[in-house]
Structures are given as structure tokens and as C-alpha cells.
Amino acid sequence: MIVISTIRDVAKLAGVSVSTVSRFLNKSGYVNAETERLIKDAIEKLNYSPNEVARGLAGKKTNTIALILPDISNLFFSDLARAVEDVAATYGYTVIFGNSDDQGTKERRYIETLKKKYIDGIIFASNTLSREDSEMLAKLGIPFVCLDRGPSEKNGSVVRSKNKEGAVMAVRHLLDVGCRKIAHIYGPQDLITGKERLNGYVQSVQVFEWYTPTLLEPGDFRIAGGMAATERLLERHPDIDGIFAGNDLMAVGALKALQRRGIAVGCQVAVCGFDGIQTTEITTPELTTIAQPIYEMGAHISRLLIKKIEGVLEEDRIYELDVKLIARDSTLRRKVPNEQG
């Protein structure tokens, strides 16, 4: 077993007091240049580095943040997690993650244990944080920030992207490529992403004669939901020539359903998704999508949290990041359906 040296060993070797070493370590308070040299040498010699647990107990700061998300194995969230960890590491923070499966109970359990561990702050990418919980966190003095939440947040900043604007872009693009009857598969309406994208769609299409509410079909933000919704849409409206799916996973489902029916995606029915996950480049044809700046969102929300923790955030507010249309083959309306390169 290796012996690990403590601040006392350093103090002894340097011939100073523990307080002085601590002051040097934390750059809190003056230390004479000569003394500093002695301490530095001692640290070097002993290969000392401070015990973070002791530091946490004494100083109430653990340099650890937590990321609560619905499911790390969901592509969107794993991309987000990557960004969060990158930024956190840069600022010297370690990150704990937890899967909530969008269940309040699990989320609350994490909050409980995080509190006991003196976690410095929490990022909620999960949608189940209740008003009571957020107030409790505020009372406990635990800083937090949220992804994609509604406007009701009082105690934490929120980062999301321009969902409604993105939906408007999606519809405009579908119109641009020649679609004349565009359906929408919408996501869960208790999520702001589901709601705002639906809003954007409705606002964009209601001026058209062809628009009817039966062009709307609910999905669950997953592949299976997208497939089922597409089936139902085709039943009701065999003549649709465009589908705007509320997210990429449902767009993949739409693709599958269309292909299963032998409908050429792109030429016959154009499909546009939302999110910009990597999967959109893997389908055949590749999927047109309204890309959220996922990595940037993760990076931004992490920086916000760290600022909050370090007390340099002026005020909590909502940040809405820009989205971007990525046009690919799923909305390429070539004349000849089955042409081959």
C-alpha cells in the first residue's frame, strides 16, 4: 500500500503551519514568497494533493455536479452528457449522472442522495422536476439549471432551443420543395418541445386551404410512435406529400412506415425531423432535420450552472438557442422516383 501524504505532512516538511499551507492551496490570504517556495517544494517532494472529501466536509464544496436525464442511452441525451462532462472537466468539476426515466420518484431519490453528498449543483434534463422539488432545492441552497422547461421556472435558468421557430422553418422548407399537403406527428404535449413544435406547425399551415386538424397525429417521440402515427395518417390522407415529425426518432418511424408501404421517401412523400441526432445521417435516404445545437446546449447549460455555483451569475433567465435546417435526401423531390445512380 502506498502512503498518501496529508496537509500536515506538507506543513511539517515545509516548517510552517497547516493553516498557511491551506491558505497557499486555496490562494486565500497572503503567503510570503519565501514560505511559498518552501511549501511548493514540500508538496512536490511528497507528491501531495489535497483530499477532496475532507475539503468537501470542511468547505461544503465538492467540485461535483450532477446530471439528471431521462435515459443516458437515448442518443440526444448522450450527446448532451458528453458536452456537459467536457465543460465540467474543463472547470475542474466531476459529473455524476442519473437516469430518471421521467419518473418523479426516481428523480426525487437522486435529489435526496445528491444532497447528502454535498453536490455543488444539478442539471435537470428530465422533465419531472416538480414545483415543490425546485422550491426545496432553492431552500437547500443547491443551485440548478434546466433543459427545455416551461417559462414557470423561478429558481433556475433554462436552456432550450427555438422550437416554434424551428417548426416554422420545417414547414417552410417542405413548402419550398413543393409539398402541398403536409401532416404533422406531434410529441407529448406536456413537454415544451412537443407543444411549441406543434404550435409552429399549426401557425404555418392554417392559412392554407388544404389544412385540416386531421393532418395532426400524436406520437410518443419514439420510433414506434412515429410508425404508428404515419400508418394512421396515410389511412386518412393517402395524398399527403410531406410529413413534419416532432422529432428525429419519430421521423425515422415515418420513414420506415412509408418504405414498408413502398412509398418513395423524398419524391413521393418528403419527411422532415427535428433534433439533429446522429441517426439522421444513417437512414436511407438521410433525413432532413431541424438541428438543435445539442452539444452547445449542453455546454451552455453547464457553464450556467458553474457560474451559479461560483456566484457569478447575475440572474436566472431563459436562453433560447438557434436551430438550423439541414436539408438532406428525405426532402429531395426528384422527378424520377426510382432512378439509380
Next chain:
Amino acid sequence: MIVISTIRDVAKLAGVSVSTVSRFLNKSGYVNAETERLIKDAIEKLNYSPNEVARGLAGKKTNTIALILPDISNLFFSDLARAVEDVAATYGYTVIFGNSDDQGTKERRYIETLKKKYIDGIIFASNTLSREDSEMLAKLGIPFVCLDRGPSEKNGSVVRSKNKEGAVMAVRHLLDVGCRKIAHIYGPQDLITGKERLNGYVQSVQVFEWYTPTLLEPGDFRIAGGMAATERLLERHPDIDGIFAGNDLMAVGALKALQRRGIAVGCQVAVCGFDGIQTTEITTPELTTIAQPIYEMGAHISRLLIKKIEGVLEEDRIYELDVKLIARDSTLRRKVPNEQG
């Protein structure tokens, strides 16, 4: 601000000493039934729960494990992470994750900070852990387990799947569906997954007359690498009718390259991947693959680590889990190439 009660408050309210409360909390040593009642009531009344940081400092146990992986945004690893966290949570552990990008430097940096945080143990899904590091961990008394490592591990258990056997299954399947000239895109040879799968392929095909080493082409375990390798293979051998890719991502690349050339995947050239990531269900055609039990691997490795931490693991050893062929359309050799439903 909420006041958080401590073990002292509980002791005072229950009219006993702090040691007794601690003994009760940890089920270490006897506590009189009556005393137990008093303590329980006090805990209830004060809504007390022990401070994990103090506990960590005093007892050298933090109930936290770490998961070091190359990149959480890689589908394979995010699935694995999900399993790890599920199991950890079940046993009362919290998990910290870190992205190594397969760089020894980053990995070492994590080890440094984890050590200072009294982490209970580490799971390495990253391949850069050096001999020195593993010996250092052993000396520090930090338990660890590895995914996919070679046989050289002395200090930690290893979980991986039957890579060679899986490759043999892949080749047999391709032969079964009628392939008579099968190429292999192999992964990095410093990874056991890359090496063993190549081994299995070579062993299976070398008995055939058609086999020649030029049917081998290196990839990088990523989509782009799979595409490039396929291009080169087709150049050399325009008559191949099967491709076994060393992993699913490269198989996706092969798919793309073939489609770009107008070659019908399945009928003309069958493609089989390895890993069983979700993406294989999203491509058109869906990809045949040799599926590793990813979730199970993550769950198993976590349980091993926890056993090691709690001192109930008999001995370190290597576990090889079974793989499974999932046959899909990418190896379906229908007679008519361009038929449509």
C-alpha cells in the same frame, strides 16, 4: 434556508450518545431494542439522513463508483452506461463518468481526481489503462474491473463477449445464405475486439479456395472507416458477395458505400456487423449483426466491481459472455434484386 439535522441532534433527542446512533445506523454492534425505538423516532422526527461526505471522510467509503469510457456519446457506451447506473443505483452506489477519448493522459487525470475523492472503485471501458496505472491502482487499494481487455490483467476482473466465436458465427451465416466470397473489414488491432474478430474470420475462411488476404481491409470502428474500406475492397474484388464488418458502425459505412454504388445490399452483397447497437434497426435494409449482450455486460461488470468493493469477490477472472446472431434484411438474398412490395 432549511436546517439540516446531524447525528448529534438525533443523539440528543433520543437521549443517547452519538456512538450509539452511529452503531444503529451502520448495524455495527448491538443496540438495545428500546434504545433502537428511541433512535428511530428521533430520526423520523428530525427527518435525519446521514451526511455522506462526513461518512466518507471518517469511513473511507463514499458509495460512489466511476465509469471511464472512451466517449459517452458513442451508442455502445451509452447503452453500457445505462446498465452500469441501473445496477449501481440498485446497490446504493452513485456513478461518476468520464470520457477518455482513448487517451492515456485523460484517463490518468481521472484516476488522479477519483483517488482524491475516495471513489470506491472504477470501471474501465476504455482501452488505455496501462500496466503501471493498473499496478498503481492496486497499490492504492482501489478496486477496478475492465471491459474487453486482453488476458494480461492481473489486478482486475474482465468482462467481454465471445468475439472470436461471434466472428465464426458471422462467417457461417454468410456462407449459409449463399455467399461465396466474403471480405472482412477489421477494427484496430490493439483492441481485443478488433483482433479476435479478425482471428475468427481468418480461421473460418482460410480453408476456402477463394480466400486471399486481400479480402482483408482495415477500418477504424467508425462509419467513415467502413465506407472507405468498402470502396477499396470493391476496387480490388468487384465480385465479393459478402462483407463481415468488425463492428456495426463500419457495417453501416459498408451499407452506405454499397448503396452509393447502386449495389443492392442483401441480394448482391450481404453485410453483417457486430455489436448489436440500436442503429442496426434503423438502416434500410436493417442490418444483420452479431449482438453482444451490451446491457448484460454493463450489469455484470458493475456487480463484479461492487462485489470487489464489498470484499466478497473470491478471485479476479475473465468472463466471456455469449453473443447472438440477429439475422435481418442485409443478409437476405432474395432472387429478384429490385423488387418492390
Next chain:
DNA sequence: CTGAAAGCGCTTACAG
């Protein structure tokens, strides 16, 4: 600029 002391909230022997 520096040190002694108290304290963070627990656990762990050691007496009794």
C-alpha cells in the same frame, strides 16, 4: 504575513 484552535459530521476502537 502566520499559527493555534475550533469545527465540518461522521466512525472506530476502547473502556466500562
Next chain:
DNA sequence: CTGAAAGCGCTTACAG
């Protein structure tokens, strides 16, 4: 079965 004391390795006022 229970309690007093020391200790885990730091930080933070407070004197000087």
C-alpha cells in the same frame, strides 16, 4: 449494551 475520546484531512475565522 453504551459512552467518551480520538481521529478522518481539511477550512475558517481569530489573534497576533
